[in-house]
Amino acid sequence: MINFEKVNKYFGDFHVLKDINLTINKGEVVVVIGPSGSGKSTLLRCINRLETISNGMLTVNNLSVADKKTDINKLRTEIGMVFQHFHLYPHKTVLENITLAPMKVLGQSEEEAKQIARKYLDKVGISEKADSYPAQLSGGQQQRVAIARGLAMNPEIMLFDEPTSALDPEMIGEVLDVMKALALEGMTMVVVTHEMGFAKEVADRIVFMDQGQILEEAIPAEFYENPKEERAQLFLSRILNH
Amino acid sequence: MDFSILTNNIDMFLEGLKNTIIASLIALICSLVLGILIAIFRIAPFKPINWLGTAYVEFIRNIPLLVIAFFIFLVFRIPGLAAGTMALTIYTAAFIAEAIRAGIQSVPKGQMEAARSSGLTYPQAMWNIILPQAIKIVIPPLGNQFINLVKNSSIIAVIAGGELMYQGDLISARTFVVFDTYIFVAMFYLVLTIPLSLGVGQLEKRLAKNN
Numbered sequence: 001m002i003n004f005e006k007v008n009k010y011f012g013d014f015h016v017l018k019d020i021n022l023t024i025n026k027g028e029v030v031v032v033i034g035p036s037g038s039g040k041s042t043l044l045r046c047i048n049r050l051e052t053i054s055n056g057m058l059t060v061n062n063l064s065v066a067d068k069k070t071d072i073n074k075l076r077t078e079i080g081m082v083f084q085h086f087h088l089y090p091h092k093t094v095l096e097n098i099t100l101a102p103m104k105v106l107g108q109s110e111e112e113a114k115q116i117a118r119k120y121l122d123k124v125g126i127s128e129k130a131d132s133y134p135a136q137l138s139g140g141q142q143q144r145v146a147i148a149r150g151l152a153m154n155p156e157i158m159l160f161d162e163p164t165s166a167l168d169p170e171m172i173g174e175v176l177d178v179m180k181a182l183a184l185e186g187m188t189m190v191v192v193t194h195e196m197g198f199a200k201e202v203a204d205r206i207v208f209m210d211q212g213q214i215l216e217e218a219i220p221a222e223f224y225e226n227p228k229e230e231r232a233q234l235f236l237s238r239i240l241n242h
Numbered sequence: 243m244d245f246s247i248l249t250n251n252i253d254m255f256l257e258g259l260k261n262t263i264i265a266s267l268i269a270l271i272c273s274l275v276l277g278i279l280i281a282i283f284r285i286a287p288f289k290p291i292n293w294l295g296t297a298y299v300e301f302i303r304n305i306p307l308l309v310i311a312f313f314i315f316l317v318f319r320i321p322g323l324a325a326g327t328m329a330l331t332i333y334t335a336a337f338i339a340e341a342i343r344a345g346i347q348s349v350p351k352g353q354m355e356a357a358r359s360s361g362l363t364y365p366q367a368m369w370n371i372i373l374p375q376a377i378k379i380v381i382p383p384l385g386n387q388f389i390n391l392v393k394n395s396s397i398i399a400v401i402a403g404g405e406l407m408y409q410g411d412l413i414s415a416r417t418f419v420v421f422d423t424y425i426f427v428a429m430f431y432l433v434l435t436i437p438l439s440l441g442v443g444q445l446e447k448r449l450a451k452n453n
Contacts (some may be wrong), residue, residue, distance in 0.1 A: 048359050077361035087356035091374050100370060101360035146356075153360060 001026045001157065001188055002047055007056035009042060009212075016042045018212040020056070026156075029189045031199040031220075034209035035235060040192040043209070044159050047190065048079045060157070077105055080150025084162040086142045088134035088149070094121070095130045098149045106153065113152070120148035124178050140171025147178055158182065160191040196239060200224060208232045244422045251413045258409030259430050261323055265405055266392045266434070269330035273391065274384075276331060277338025284343050287364065295339070302336040307397050315401040323405065326398030334391045341387060345380035346372055378449045385442030389435050396431075406430050 002024040009017035016039045024030050032040045045051040046058060049065050049072050058065045063075060088097050098117035102108045108116070121127045124144035126137075134142055143163055150158055160179065164172040176198050183189055183202045193199065199206055199220060206223040208216040208231075215229045227233045248255065283295030302310070311329035315322060349372050357367035396407035410427035414420045 050355055050359060073361045073363055076359055079359070081356070081359040083352060083356065085352055087350070087352035089353065089356070089371055089375075101357075101362060104366055104370065105361040149360070 001028075001061060002190070003057075003059045004043075004046075005057040005059075007046065007058050008054050009039075009046065009051065010054045016212050017046070017053070020214060022207065022214060022217075024188065024190060026188055027186045028204045029183045029187075029191065029202055030205050030207055031203040032190065032192045032207045032209060033194065033196075033199060033235075034215075037211075038209040039212040040209050041161050044161050044190055044192050047157075047159060048076050048081060050081075073105070077101075077153050078156045080153060080155035080158040082143070082146050082150055082158065082160045082163045084165050086134070086139070086146045086166075088142055088145055090134050093131050093133055094126075094137070094145050097134070097145060098152045101149075102152050116152055117148070120151045121145070123151070123181075124148045125174070138171060139167045140174045143167065143171075143175045144178055147175075147182075151182075157188045157190070160189065160193065162192050162194070164193065164195055194239070196224075208235070210235075243425065244419055247413065247417060247419050247422050248426050251409075251417075254409045254413055255406070255426065255430060257404065258406035258427075259433075261403065261405040261408075262392070262395050262430075262434065265323060265327045265330060265395045265398060265403065269327050269334060269391055269395070270388055272331040273334035273338055273387075276335035278342060280335060280339035281342035281346065284339065285346055299336045299339055302332060303340070307333045307394055308400065311397055311401055322398060322401040322403040322408075325401055326395070326403040326405075330391060330395060330398075333394070334387060337387050337390075338384065341383040342376070342380055344383070345376040348379050349375045378446075381442065381446050381449060385439065385446075388442070389438055392434050392438065393431060 002022075004020045004022040007017055007020040008015070020043065032043060034040050042051055046053050047060060047065065053066050060075060060079065063070050065072075065075065089100070092100065095114060095117050098120065099108075099110065099113035102113040102116065103110060118127060118130065121130055124147055126141050126144055129137060129141060129145070134145070137145065147163075163179070164175050167175065172195070176195060179189070179191070179198070180202050191198075191203075203220050206216075206218055206220050207214055208223070208227070208229065210231050216223065216227060216232050218228075223232070224236065227236055280295050280298050283291050284299070286292060286295075307329060310333055311326050314320075314329050315325040318325060353371050353375065354367055357371040358364070362370070395405055398405050399407035399411055402408060406427055410423050414423040417423065
């Protein structure tokens with residue numbers, strides 16, 4: 001479904017992604033971990049062309065993401081994205097945040113879009129906040145709205161870029177619960193996170209990155225019990241024993 | 243203070259006021275439209291157009307308004323008021339463009355990313371997400387520009403534009419009552435600028451409320 005083939009990415013002279021080869025299949029939950037600056041977020045952002053790759057081949061549903069002929073707006077409707085800092089639209093209500101793209105991009109009527117939005121708000125457990133503005137919500141609630149906003153487009157893939165890193169510890173659970181439920185329903189998910197519990201429990205596969213390279217790819221049990229790479233061992237010992 | 247200056251020349255003062263209002267109003271609307279256009283030029287994701295916008299702003303805002311007014315008056319050979327209004331429009335648009343560009347760019351980058359990643363096109367994201375947020379930020383500096391515009395319209399006097407300052411010059415030359423005449427001129431400008439200032443303040447408050 002998502003396929004990286006020898007993908008490289010430079011920011012000026014800085015080599016952010018080095019020869020990335022990665023395949024993500026339909027229904028798979030892939031968790032990307034690694035130290036900060038290792039290129040995890042960039043890898044994720046390449047998938048919906050928020051960043052353009054420098055060379056190599058990146059396809060989503062067999063469409064080349066970098067190809068100028070690919071209708072990127074259409075491709076993006078199939079890829080939902082959740083950001084670390086939510087990025088809800090502050091001048092729109094929760095409901096308007098969710099209905100905007102379905103109405104403007106998919107051409108849904110207001111009624112239809114609202115109905116779908118309420119369904120997803122219900123699903124993430126904050127239907128009572130439909131008419132609030134983002135500023136009136138807690139971080140956890142805002143992030144759940146952001147997830148509902150992504151889901152309302154009925155995407156095939158959901159990307160999560162450190163979705164809990166900006167949250168108070170108390171609110172991390174409520175967001176992870178929503179993500180777990182989504183994973184159980186068979187959504188294809190790529191998640192950049194530091195939540196090791198979530199990775200262990202939900203991931204089908206762990207991808208460990210350092211300095212722009214994928215150093216290790218393994219199922220969670222294998223990765224946590226017996227990481228092969230020295231850098232991964234060091235990372236895990238630091239992150240788990242504190 | 244000699245109020246007879248005001249009463250004896252009220253026709254001229256009112257004629258000047260009328261012309262100042264006409265010049266300001268036309269220049270205000272036109273410079274806003276032109277300014278928005280240039281701001282879009284400056285941030286558009288296309289280099290040659292960026293360059294064009296930047297060239298306009300840097301060229302125009304670094305020439306005195308007086309020089310632009312003379313230039314248009316002499317080159318196009320149109321009446322002073324028209325030439326002056328045109329000069330005001332061209333000059334103010336450069337500053338408005340900068341204010342609007344700054345407003346648009348102060349909207350966090352994530353807003354555009356969130357909008358684009360949901361499949362909205364660049365113009366859709368601009369119109370629905372970025373501009374509504376930018377407007378709130380832009381109102382105060384835009385208000386400044388509008389007030390400056392009204393005051394700058396006094397420049398048109400040097401090309402016989404027939405507005406307030408010009409009438410003041412005529413009256414003072416005719417009556418030799420210089421000081422009092424310009425006091426009244428100043429008051430007429432205040433009659434225009436203070437309501438404008440208050441209006442912008444009100445607008446600012448109203449926009450801040452629905453956030």
